Amino acid sequence: xxxxxxxxxxxxxxxxxxxxxxxxxxLIARGGFREASINAVSAKAGLSTGAIYRYxxxxxxxxxxxxxxxxxxxxxxxxxxxxxxxxxxxxxxxxAVESFSNRALEGPHLAYAFIAEPVDPAVEGHRIExxxxxxxxxxxxxxRGVAAGEFPPQSxxxxxxxxxxxxxxxxxxxxxxxQKSSVSNKRLVKEIVQFCARAVSGSVPT
Amino acid sequence: xxxxxxxxxxxxxxxxxxxxxxxxxxLIARGGFREASINAVSAKAGLSTGAIYRYxxxxxxxxxxxxxxxxxxxxxxxxxxxxxxxxxxxxxxxxAVESFSNRALEGPHLAYAFIAEPVDPAVEGHRIExxxxxxxxxxxxxxRGVAAGEFPPQSxxxxxxxxxxxxxxxxxxxxxxxQKSSVSNKRLVKEIVQFCARAVSGSVPT
Amino acid sequence: xxxxxxxxxxxxxxxxxxxxxxxxxxLIARGGFREASINAVSAKAGLSTGAIYRYxxxxxxxxxxxxxxxxxxxxxxxxxxxxxxxxxxxxxxxxAVESFSNRALEGPHLAYAFIAEPVDPAVEGHRIExxxxxxxxxxxxxxRGVAAGEFPPQSxxxxxxxxxxxxxxxxxxxxxxxQKSSVSNKRLVKEIVQFCARAVSGSVPT
Amino acid sequence: xxxxxxxxxxxxxxxxxxxxxxxxxxLIARGGFREASINAVSAKAGLSTGAIYRYxxxxxxxxxxxxxxxxxxxxxxxxxxxxxxxxxxxxxxxxAVESFSNRALEGPHLAYAFIAEPVDPAVEGHRIExxxxxxxxxxxxxxRGVAAGEFPPQSxxxxxxxxxxxxxxxxxxxxxxxQKSSVSNKRLVKEIVQFCARAVSGSVPT
DNA sequence: CATGAATGAGAATTCATTCAT
DNA sequence: TATGAATGAATTCTCATTCAT
Numbered sequence: 001x002x003x004x005x006x007x008x009x010x011x012x013x014x015x016x017x018x019x020x021x022x023x024x025x026x027l028i029a030r031g032g033f034r035e036a037s038i039n040a041v042s043a044k045a046g047l048s049t050g051a052i053y054r055y056x057x058x059x060x061x062x063x064x065x066x067x068x069x070x071x072x073x074x075x076x077x078x079x080x081x082x083x084x085x086x087x088x089x090x091x092x093x094x095x096a097v098e099s100f101s102n103r104a105l106e107g108p109h110l111a112y113a114f115i116a117e118p119v120d121p122a123v124e125g126h127r128i129e130x131x132x133x134x135x136x137x138x139x140x141x142x143x144r145g146v147a148a149g150e151f152p153p154q155s156x157x158x159x160x161x162x163x164x165x166x167x168x169x170x171x172x173x174x175x176x177x178x179q180k181s182s183v184s185n186k187r188l189v190k191e192i193v194q195f196c197a198r199a200v201s202g203s204v205p206t
Numbered sequence: 207x208x209x210x211x212x213x214x215x216x217x218x219x220x221x222x223x224x225x226x227x228x229x230x231x232x233l234i235a236r237g238g239f240r241e242a243s244i245n246a247v248s249a250k251a252g253l254s255t256g257a258i259y260r261y262x263x264x265x266x267x268x269x270x271x272x273x274x275x276x277x278x279x280x281x282x283x284x285x286x287x288x289x290x291x292x293x294x295x296x297x298x299x300x301x302a303v304e305s306f307s308n309r310a311l312e313g314p315h316l317a318y319a320f321i322a323e324p325v326d327p328a329v330e331g332h333r334i335e336x337x338x339x340x341x342x343x344x345x346x347x348x349x350r351g352v353a354a355g356e357f358p359p360q361s362x363x364x365x366x367x368x369x370x371x372x373x374x375x376x377x378x379x380x381x382x383x384x385q386k387s388s389v390s391n392k393r394l395v396k397e398i399v400q401f402c403a404r405a406v407s408g409s410v411p412t
Numbered sequence: 413x414x415x416x417x418x419x420x421x422x423x424x425x426x427x428x429x430x431x432x433x434x435x436x437x438x439l440i441a442r443g444g445f446r447e448a449s450i451n452a453v454s455a456k457a458g459l460s461t462g463a464i465y466r467y468x469x470x471x472x473x474x475x476x477x478x479x480x481x482x483x484x485x486x487x488x489x490x491x492x493x494x495x496x497x498x499x500x501x502x503x504x505x506x507x508a509v510e511s512f513s514n515r516a517l518e519g520p521h522l523a524y525a526f527i528a529e530p531v532d533p534a535v536e537g538h539r540i541e542x543x544x545x546x547x548x549x550x551x552x553x554x555x556r557g558v559a560a561g562e563f564p565p566q567s568x569x570x571x572x573x574x575x576x577x578x579x580x581x582x583x584x585x586x587x588x589x590x591q592k593s594s595v596s597n598k599r600l601v602k603e604i605v606q607f608c609a610r611a612v613s614g615s616v617p618t
Numbered sequence: 619x620x621x622x623x624x625x626x627x628x629x630x631x632x633x634x635x636x637x638x639x640x641x642x643x644x645l646i647a648r649g650g651f652r653e654a655s656i657n658a659v660s661a662k663a664g665l666s667t668g669a670i671y672r673y674x675x676x677x678x679x680x681x682x683x684x685x686x687x688x689x690x691x692x693x694x695x696x697x698x699x700x701x702x703x704x705x706x707x708x709x710x711x712x713x714a715v716e717s718f719s720n721r722a723l724e725g726p727h728l729a730y731a732f733i734a735e736p737v738d739p740a741v742e743g744h745r746i747e748x749x750x751x752x753x754x755x756x757x758x759x760x761x762r763g764v765a766a767g768e769f770p771p772q773s774x775x776x777x778x779x780x781x782x783x784x785x786x787x788x789x790x791x792x793x794x795x796x797q798k799s800s801v802s803n804k805r806l807v808k809e810i811v812q813f814c815a816r817a818v819s820g821s822v823p824t
Numbered sequence: 825c826a827t828g829a830a831t832g833a834g835a836a837t838t839c840a841t842t843c844a845t
Numbered sequence: 846t847a848t849g850a851a852t853g854a855a856t857t858c859t860c861a862t863t864c865a866t
Contacts, residue, residue, distance in 0.1 A: 013850080038836060048852045050838075059836065131375075152410045158376050158397035165375020166368035166405075169337075191364035199372070199405030204358045219825095244861060254827045256863080265861060450840060460848045462842080471840060543787075564822045570788050570809035577787020578780035578817070581749075603776035611784075611817030616770045631829080656857060666831050668859075677857065827866085835859075842852080 017055045019045040024066045033063065033123075064126045071130040074100065078137045089145035090201045094193045096141065097167055101189040104171045135160040142200055152202045159200055166199070167192045223261045225251040230272045239269065270332045277336040280306065284343045295351035296407045300399045302347065303373055307395040310377045341366040348406055358408045365406055372405070373398045429467045431457040436478045445475065476538045483542040486512065490549045501557035502613045506605045508553065509579055513601045516583045547572040554612055564614045571612055578611070579604045635673045637663045642684045651681065651741075682744045689748040692718065696755045707763035708819045712811045714759065715785055719807045722789045753778040760818055770820045777818055784817070785810045 023044035027036040038059055042049045056062040078096050086092035139160035145151035170192050197205040229250035233242040244265055248255045262268040284302050292298035345366035351357035376398050403411040435456035439448040450471055454461045468474040490508050498504035551572035557563035582604050609617040641662035645654040656677055660667045674680040696714050704710035757778035763769035788810050815823040 016850085037834085039834085049836085050853065051851055053837070054850065152404075154400065155393070155397040158394060159401055161376040162372035162398065162401045165371040165373070167371070169371020169374065170364050170367040187361070188364060191361040192368065194360065195365055195368045195405050198358075198408040199401050202404040202408070202410035204408035243859090248828090255829095255861085256827055257825090259862070260825075449838090454849090461840085461850095462848055463846090465841070466846075564816075566812065567805070567809040570806060571813055573788040574784035574810065574813045577783040577785070579783070580787065581783020582776050582779040599773070600776060603773040604780065606772065607777055607780045607817050610770075610820040611813050614816040614820070614822035616820035634829085655855085657855090667857085668832065669830055671858065672829065827864100829863105829865095831861100831863080833860100836857095838856080839854100840852100842850105843848100844850095845848085 016045070016047060016051070020047065020052060020055055020062070021066055021069060024062055025070065028063070028066060036063070060123055063123050067123075067127060067130050071134055074103075075133060075137055077103075082137065082141050089141055089148060089150050090197050090205060093138070093141045093145070093163075093200060094197050094205070096138065097163070097193050097196050098189055101167055101171055101192055104167075105185050105189070131164065135164045138163045145200060151200050154200070162199065163196050166195060170195075219261075222251070222253060222257065226253065226258060226261055226268065227272055227275055230268055231276060234269075234272060242269070266329055269329050273329075273333060273336050277340055280309075281339060281343055283309075288343065288347050295347055295354060295356050296403050296411060299344065299347045299351070299369075299406060300403050300411070302344065303369070303399050303402050304395055307373055307377055307398055310373075311391050311395070337370060341370040344369045351406060357406050360406070368405065369402050372401060376401075425467075428457070428459060428463065432459065432464060432467055432474070433478055433481055436474055437482060440475075440478060448475070472534045475535050479535075479539060479542050483546055486515075487545060487549055489515075494549065494553050501553055501560060501562050502609050502617060505550065505553045505557070505575075505612060506609050506617070508550065509575070509605050509608050510601055513579055513583055513604055516579075517597050517601070543576060547576040550575045557612060563612050566612070574611065575608050578607060582607075634663070634665065634669070638665065638670060638673055638680070639684055639687060642680055643688065646681070646684060654681070678740045681741050685741075685745060685748050689752055692721075693751060693755055695721075700755065700759050707759055707766060707768050708815050708823060711756070711759045711763070711781075711818060712815050712823070714756065715781070715811050715814050716807055719785055719789055719810055722785075723803050723807070749782065753782040756781045763818060769818050772818070780817065781814050784813060788813075 020041060024036050024041045027040055027044060038049050038052055041062070042052050045052075052059075052062065056065065078100060081096045081099050082092045084092075084095070086095060139156050142151060142154070142156045142159045142163075146153060146156065170188070194205055226247060230242050230247045233246055233250060244255050244258055247268070248258050251258075258268065262271065284306060287302045287305050288298045290298075290301075292301060345362050348357060348360070348362045348365045348369075352359060352362060376394070400411055432453060436448055436453045439452055439456060450461050450464055453474070454464050457464075464474065468477065490512060493508045493511050494504045496504075496507075498507060551568050554563060554566070554568045554571045554575075558565060558568060582600070606617055638659060642654050642659045645658055645662060656667050656670055659680070660670050663670075670677075670680065674683065696718060699714045699717050700710045702710075702713070704713060757774050760769060760772070760774045760777045760781075764771060764774065788806070812823055
C-alpha cells in the first residue's frame with residue numbers, strides 16, 4: 001500500500017528545487033557560468049551532487065531553467081509596466097528602462113550573464129531565445145510609438161536589440177570595473193533612460 | 207657563454223609571438239574562448255605547447271593580449287575615421303559605427319568574444335578595460351558634438367557605453383541566432399547607425 | 413503491538429518477491445546486467461527502490477537468485493526430458509539439446525546472460541555453480557550412454573561442459589551479431605544437435 | 619627549429635603504449651572489464667590517468683585494442699599450427715585445440731573475457747568480430763576435413779562455433795571454480811581434444 | 825631555446841544503498 | 846511496512862602547466 005506523499009514532503013521537494021535554482025542563480029550572478037559547477041551549486045544549496053540530478057537532468061538544463069526563470073520574471077515586470085497608462089510611448093519606454101536599470105544595479109551580474117558566452121553550446125540556443133524574448137518587450141513599445149506616429153519610422157527589431165544592448169552595457173560597465181563611477185547610480189539611470197528615449201523618438205525628451 | 211641575441215633571432219621570436227596571437231585570435235573568432243585551448247593554439251601556430259609559455263606566462267595573459275591587440279587595432283581604425291573631415295559630428299559618429307559594423311559582420315565571432323564571459327575571471331578585469339578603451343573613441347565624438355552644441359547635453363560616458371552596447375547587441379543577435387534575419391546586413395547597419403545618431407543628437411538624421 | 417502475519421500478507425510478500433525476480437529477469441534478458449539497475453528493477457516491479465532491500469540484501473544477491481531461478485527452471489525441464497523414454501541415450505541427449513536450443517532462441521539474451529561477465533565478482537562464483545548445475549543434467553545422459561556402452565569411454569564432466577559450451581556459443585553467436593545468419597534457426601538447432609551427438613557417441617547420427 | 623625525436627624517446631612511447639595495453643589486459647584477465655577502470659589501468663601501467671588518453675582516445679578504444687591484440691596473437695599461433703603438416707585433418711584440429719588449451723590454462727581469464735558481456739555496448743560489436751575471427755581458424759580445418767571426405771557433411775560455421783564454445787567452457791570451468799578438479803590439466807586437455815575430434819569426425823580417435 | 829609527453833586536479837554524471845517519514 | 850529522496854564515492858574524460866630531453 002503506497003503511502004501518500006505528505007504535504008510536508010511536497011513542500012520540501014519544491015523547496016529543494018528552488019534552493020538549487022537560487023544557488024545556481026546566485027553563483028552565476030557572482031562569478032559567471034564558470035563558477036557554477038555542480039559541486040558548487042550543490043554545496044550552496046545544501047545538498048549532495050547527486051541530488052541535483054533528481055531535480056534537473058543535466059547541468060545544461062539547470063542553467064537553461066535559471067535563465068528562463070530570470071527572464072520570465074523580468075519580462076513579466078516589464079510587460080506590466082508598459083501596459084500601464086503612460087502619457088506617451090516614450091514615457092512608457094522610459095519607465096520600463098528605468099525599472100529594469102534599478103533592479104539590474106542591485107543584482108547586476110545576472111543581467112550580465114544574459115549576454116555571456118555559455119559554457120555549453122547547448123545553452124547558447126536558449127540564451128539567444130531569452131534575449132530575444134527579453135527585447136520583445138521593448139519592441140512592443142517601439143512598435144506602438146511608430147504606429148502612433150510618435151516615433152520616426154525604424155526597424156523595431158533593430159531598435160529593440162539596440163535598447164537592450166545599450167542599457168545592458170551601460171549598467172554593466174561601472175559594476176564590472178568595481179570602481180566608483182563618475183556618475184551616481186541615480187544619474188546613470190537617468191542618462192540611460194534619456195539615451196534610449198532620444199534614440200527611438202529622435203527628439204530630446206523634456 | 208651568453209650569446210648575444212642576434213637580429214635574426216629577435217625577428218624569429220617576434221614572429222613566433224605574433225603567430226601565437228594570430229592563432230589564438232583566429233580560434234577565438236571561430237569558436238569562442240572555449241575552442242582556444244593551449245593545445246589548439248599551439249597546433250595552429252605551428253609550435254609546441256611548451257613554446258606558448260615562453261612567450262606568455264599563462265593562458266589568461268595570452269587571452270588578455272589577444273583582446274588588447276584586437277581592440278588596439280580596432281581603435282586605431284575608428285580613431286582614424288573620426289579624425290577625418292566630416293560635415294558634422296553626427297556624421298563622424300555614423301561613419302565610425304558603420305565602419306565597425308561592417309567589419310564586425312565579416313568576422314562576427316570576434317566581436318562576439320568582446321562581450322563574452324571570460325574563461326577566467328582574471329581576464330574579466332581586462333576585458334572591461336578593453337571595452338572602456340573601445341568606447342573612449344565614441345566618447346570623443348560625442349564630446350565634440352556636445353561641445354559644439356550639435357548634440358544636446360548628456361553624459362558622454364554613458365552615451366559612449368550605450369552606443370557600444372547598442373551596436374554590439376544588434377550585430378551579435380543575428381550572428382548568434384545563426385538564422386537569416388528579417389533585415390539584410392546592409393539594412394541592419396543602416397538602422398544601427400541611425401539609432402545611434404538619433405540617440406546622441408536627439409534628432410532624426412536626414 | 414506485534415501483528416501476526418496474516419495469510420494475506422504472506423501472500424503479498426511472496427508476490428512482491430516474485431515480481432522483483434521477474435522484473436530483474438526480464439531486464440537482464442532484454443539488456444543484460446547493465447540494464448538491470450535497482451531503479452529499473454523496482455520501477456518494473458511496481459515497487460520502490462527501498463522495497464527491493466526488504467526482499468534481497470543486495471543487488472548481487474538479487475542477481476544470484478535470478479540466475480538460480482532461471483537455471484532451476486531450465487534444469488527441471490531438461491531433467492524431465494531425459495527421464496522420458498528414448499530409443500537411445502544419444503536421442504535423449506539430442507532431445508534435451510534441441511529443447512534447450514529452441515527455448516534459448518526465443519529468449520536468447522537470457523541464455524546469453526548465463527555466460528556473461530557478472531556485474532559483481534561476487535556473482536561470479538555463483539554463476540559458475542549455476543552452469544555446473546546446468547551441465548549436470550547433460551552429464552547424466554552421457555554417464556548413462558557410457559555405462560550402457562553406447563558411447564565410448566570419456567570424462568563425463570568434460571563432455572558435459574563441452575556440450576553446454578558448444579550449444580551456448582553456437583546459439584549466442586547469431587543473436588549477438590544481430591545479423592541474419594547463413595543458416596535458419598531450424599537448421600542451426602539441427603546442426604548443434606548433431607554436433608553434440610557426434611561428440612559424445614563418436615558416430616554419425618542417422 | 620624542431621628537435622628530432624630521439625630513438626630513445628620513440629622507444630619510451632612505444633613502451634608506454636605497450637605497458638598500458640599489458641596493464642589493461644592483465645586487469646581484464648584477472649577481474650574482467652569491471653576491474654579495468656582507467657584509474658586501475660593507469661596505476662598498473664605506472665602512468666597518470668591523463669596519459670592513457672594520449673595513447674588511446676577512450677576507454678572503449680583501449681579495450682577494443684586489447685581484445686584485438688589478444689585475438690590476433692592467438693589466431694596467428696593457431697593458423698601456424700593448422701598450416702603445418704598433419705597426418706589427418708582431425709589431428710590438425712587436435713593440435714590446434716591442444717595448443718590453445720594449454721595456453722588458456724596458463725592465463726585462463728582472458729579467454730573468458732572473449733565471451734564476457736562488455737562494459738560498453740560499443741565494444742560489443744568488436745567482441746563479436748573477435749570471436750568470429752577466432753572461430754574462423756577452426757572453421758578452416760573443418761572445411762578441409764569435410765572437403766576431403768574425412769569428416770561427415772556438416773555446417774562448418776556451426777561446428778566452428780561449437781568447438782570454440784566447447785573448449786572455452788570446459789577450460790574456464792575448473793579455473794573459475796578454483797578448486798582442484800577431478801581431472802588433471804593434462805587429462806582435461808586430452809579429453810577436450812577428443813571431444814572436439816569426435817564431434818567433427820563422427821568417429822572415435824585412436 | 826624548443827619540444828611534447830606527462831601530470832593531476834577537477835569536471836559532469838551514475839547508482840547502490842540508507843533512512844526519515 | 847513501504848516509500849523514494851538523499852547520499853557520496855566512483856567513473857570517465859579534459860586541459861593548463863611543467864620539465865626532461
